[in-house]
Amino acid sequence: MEMSRPLDTLNQARNKRVIAELKNGKQFVGVLKAFDIHINTVLDDAEEMVDGESKRKLGTVFLRGDTIILITLAD
Amino acid sequence: MEMSRPLDTLNQARNKRVIAELKNGKQFVGVLKAFDIHINTVLDDAEEMVDGESKRKLGTVFLRGDTIILITLAD
Amino acid sequence: MEMSRPLDTLNQARNKRVIAELKNGKQFVGVLKAFDIHINTVLDDAEEMVDGESKRKLGTVFLRGDTIILITLAD
Amino acid sequence: MEMSRPLDTLNQARNKRVIAELKNGKQFVGVLKAFDIHINTVLDDAEEMVDGESKRKLGTVFLRGDTIILITLAD
Amino acid sequence: MEMSRPLDTLNQARNKRVIAELKNGKQFVGVLKAFDIHINTVLDDAEEMVDGESKRKLGTVFLRGDTIILITLAD
Amino acid sequence: MEMSRPLDTLNQARNKRVIAELKNGKQFVGVLKAFDIHINTVLDDAEEMVDGESKRKLGTVFLRGDTIILITLAD
Amino acid sequence: MEMSRPLDTLNQARNKRVIAELKNGKQFVGVLKAFDIHINTVLDDAEEMVDGESKRKLGTVFLRGDTIILITLAD
Numbered sequence: 001m002e003m004s005r006p007l008d009t010l011n012q013a014r015n016k017r018v019i020a021e022l023k024n025g026k027q028f029v030g031v032l033k034a035f036d037i038h039i040n041t042v043l044d045d046a047e048e049m050v051d052g053e054s055k056r057k058l059g060t061v062f063l064r065g066d067t068i069i070l071i072t073l074a075d
Numbered sequence: 076m077e078m079s080r081p082l083d084t085l086n087q088a089r090n091k092r093v094i095a096e097l098k099n100g101k102q103f104v105g106v107l108k109a110f111d112i113h114i115n116t117v118l119d120d121a122e123e124m125v126d127g128e129s130k131r132k133l134g135t136v137f138l139r140g141d142t143i144i145l146i147t148l149a150d
Numbered sequence: 151m152e153m154s155r156p157l158d159t160l161n162q163a164r165n166k167r168v169i170a171e172l173k174n175g176k177q178f179v180g181v182l183k184a185f186d187i188h189i190n191t192v193l194d195d196a197e198e199m200v201d202g203e204s205k206r207k208l209g210t211v212f213l214r215g216d217t218i219i220l221i222t223l224a225d
Numbered sequence: 226m227e228m229s230r231p232l233d234t235l236n237q238a239r240n241k242r243v244i245a246e247l248k249n250g251k252q253f254v255g256v257l258k259a260f261d262i263h264i265n266t267v268l269d270d271a272e273e274m275v276d277g278e279s280k281r282k283l284g285t286v287f288l289r290g291d292t293i294i295l296i297t298l299a300d
Numbered sequence: 301m302e303m304s305r306p307l308d309t310l311n312q313a314r315n316k317r318v319i320a321e322l323k324n325g326k327q328f329v330g331v332l333k334a335f336d337i338h339i340n341t342v343l344d345d346a347e348e349m350v351d352g353e354s355k356r357k358l359g360t361v362f363l364r365g366d367t368i369i370l371i372t373l374a375d
Numbered sequence: 376m377e378m379s380r381p382l383d384t385l386n387q388a389r390n391k392r393v394i395a396e397l398k399n400g401k402q403f404v405g406v407l408k409a410f411d412i413h414i415n416t417v418l419d420d421a422e423e424m425v426d427g428e429s430k431r432k433l434g435t436v437f438l439r440g441d442t443i444i445l446i447t448l449a450d
Numbered sequence: 451m452e453m454s455r456p457l458d459t460l461n462q463a464r465n466k467r468v469i470a471e472l473k474n475g476k477q478f479v480g481v482l483k484a485f486d487i488h489i490n491t492v493l494d495d496a497e498e499m500v501d502g503e504s505k506r507k508l509g510t511v512f513l514r515g516d517t518i519i520l521i522t523l524a525d
Contacts, residue, residue, distance in 0.1 A: 004483060006490040009512050022144065023474070023517070024098070033079060039490070039514050040081040040114070046147070061147040062084050064114050064140070065514070067098070069472065072496070072511040097219065099173070108154060115156040115189070121222070136222040137159050139189050139215070142173070172294065174248070183229060190231040190264070196297070211297040212234050214264050214290070217248070247369065249323070258304060265306040265339070271372075286372040287309050289339050289365070292323070322444065324398070333379060340381040340414070346447070361447040362384050364414050364440070367398070397519065399473070408454060415456040415489070421522070436522040437459050439489050439515070442473070 010035050010071060017074040018043070022067045029054075029074050030061065039065030085110050085146060092149040093118070097142045104129075104149050105136065114140030160185050160221060167224040168193070172217045179204075179224050180211065189215030235260050235296060242299040243268070247292045254279075254299050255286065264290030310335050310371060317374040318343070322367045329354075329374050330361065339365030385410050385446060392449040393418070397442045404429075404449050405436065414440030460485050460521060467524040468493070472517045479504075479524050480511065489515030 010032070018032045020041060027050070030043025046061040047054040085107070093107045095116060102125070105118025121136040122129040160182070168182045170191060177200070180193025196211040197204040235257070243257045245266060252275070255268025271286040272279040310332070318332045320341060327350075330343025346361040347354040385407070393407045395416060402425070405418025421436040422429040460482070468482045470491060477500075480493025496511040497504040 004492075006484045006486050006492045006512055009484060009492040009510060013512075024144065025474075026144075028145075034081045034084060036081050042079075042081045042084040058147045059150070060084060061145050062081055062088075063145050064143050066141070066516065067144045068514050069474065069476075069517045070478075070511050070513050072508045075509070099175075099219065101219075103220075109156045109159060111156050117154075117156045117159040133220075133222045134225075135159060136220050137156055137163075138220050139218050141216070142219045174250075174294065176294075178295075184231045184234060186231050192229075192231045192234045208297045209300075210234060211295050212231055212238075213295050214293050216291065217294045249369065251369075253370075259306045259309060261306050267304075267306045267309040283372045284375070285309060286370050287306055287313075288370050289368050291366070292369045324400075324444065326444075328445075334381045334384060336381050342379075342381045342384045358445075358447045359450075360384060361445050362381055362388075363445050364443050366441065367444045399475075399519065401519075403520075409456045409459060411456050417454075417456045417459040433522045435459060436520050437456055437463075438520050439518050441516070442519045 007035070007037070010039075013071070013073060018071050019049075019074045020063055020071050021069045022063070023069055024067070028058070028061060028063065030058075032071070033060070036065070039068050039071075041065065041068060041071070082110070082112070085114075088146070088148060093146050094124075094149045095138055095146050096144045097138070098144055099142070103133070103136060103138065105133075107146070108135070111140070114143050114146075116140065116143060116146070157185070157187070160189075163221070163223060168221050169199075169224050170213060170221050171219045172213070173219055174217070178208070178211060178213065180208075182221070183210070186215070189218050189221075191215065191218060191221065232260070232262070235264075238296070238298060243296050244274075244299045245288055245296050246294045247288070248294055249292070253283070253286065253288065255283075257296070258285070261290070264293050264296075266290065266293060266296065307335070307337070310339075313371070313373060318371050319349075319374050320363055320371050321369045322363070323369055324367070328358070328361060328363065330358075332371070333360070336365070339368050339371075341365065341368060341371065382410070382412070385414075388446070388448060393446050394424075394449050395438055395446050396444045397438070398444055399442070403433070403436060403438065405433075407446070408435070411440070414443050414446075416440065416443060416446070457485070457487070460489075463521070463523060468521050469499075469524050470513055470521050471519045472513070473519055474517070478508070478511060478513065480508075482521070483510070486515070489518050489521075491515065491518060491521065 030046030034042040105121030109117040180196030184192040255271030259267040330346030334342040405421030409417040480496030484492040496508040
């Protein structure tokens, strides 16, 4: 288990635009500014997306880690 | 992982008006007075919002952290 | 993070009448006598409320912390 | 936080008849014999109650703590 | 809190026939052979019961503790 | 509590064909190759079963422990 | 319990194409690049699959461990 760790991948995504999907089905897009070992996550310039369209702009948003299913680059 | 941590973002929001969204779909708006590592959170001047309208005024409210999905500035 | 902590707020509510809302939608009103870091909570003179009306009187009730969504002053 | 703790309240209820309500909506009445910090609880002479009527007698029952919502005296 | 602990009660039920009820509503009857602090439990000669009738025989079954609601003697 | 522990039972099932039932109702049959204290489990030659029939063959499968309800010998 | 551990199996799957199934029923296929003891998992070249067909391509995706049900080789 000498290889890369999952949080390294999140670290490489810092300051990049990511999609975070939550357990309640909501999707947020924003610039990944911070995360911790619980996957508590902060996005800047965040928007809630519904069917690929922006539903509302949130600015900076703190997402509690245990609500997150996945994080991926928005590209 | 030398960069900012998610709780720093919450700390910067102290004494500002924030929105806290809960797992049960409820939304509370109030002045962020306190939080801890579990994201247990205290809002002052809090109101429960439904569809952008105040449903009830709560004064100071303690929210148990594991019910919280997100916290963002209300502006 | 030198400021007040969420449990300080609960501590200030001791011996005051509070509302505790649970994840199952139930609401209990009573005098806050005790709580711990898990938010296990004891109310005295407690009543279960439905739509603002007392449904049943419970006397002293122990509420397991992980069922609690919020605690606020009853007024 | 020098005051009483929630488990003290449970301790005072030992050997008394209590109601334990579970997350699945079930209600058990019995003599509180034991509990621990997880709120794992043992009731003696326990009965499952439905709408205030005894549905079945269980004798001694072990209830896993994380299923419990509240414990209160049965009178 | 010098008195008996909940796991003592389970210990007294070892090698006796017990009913274990799970969060998914299923009920298993069998001889209690082992348990641990998570309430992971092993039953021998276990049967899954539906409405008081044996639905299937399982022999020895390991039940993960967090699925268990209650354990009581089958008599 | 000097007697056998639940994980001993799992250990005796190593290299034997077991059934693992999950919280989502799915059932997997395979040879138990590994488990840990979280009940993370690896099955070899695994198949997903529906109503006693093989729905798909999976080869080696890692099951996260907190999804598991029970493990028993397949016979 | 001297034998292999579940995470050894995941380790052997590194750099291979795996299927990860989530609690919400979603299925992701990708190259396993990293995981940790929480089963937080990173897949490269990931795709979300629905009924065996690719629904969307995600590139690198971080999956929070507690959403994962199973991981198995994609073939």
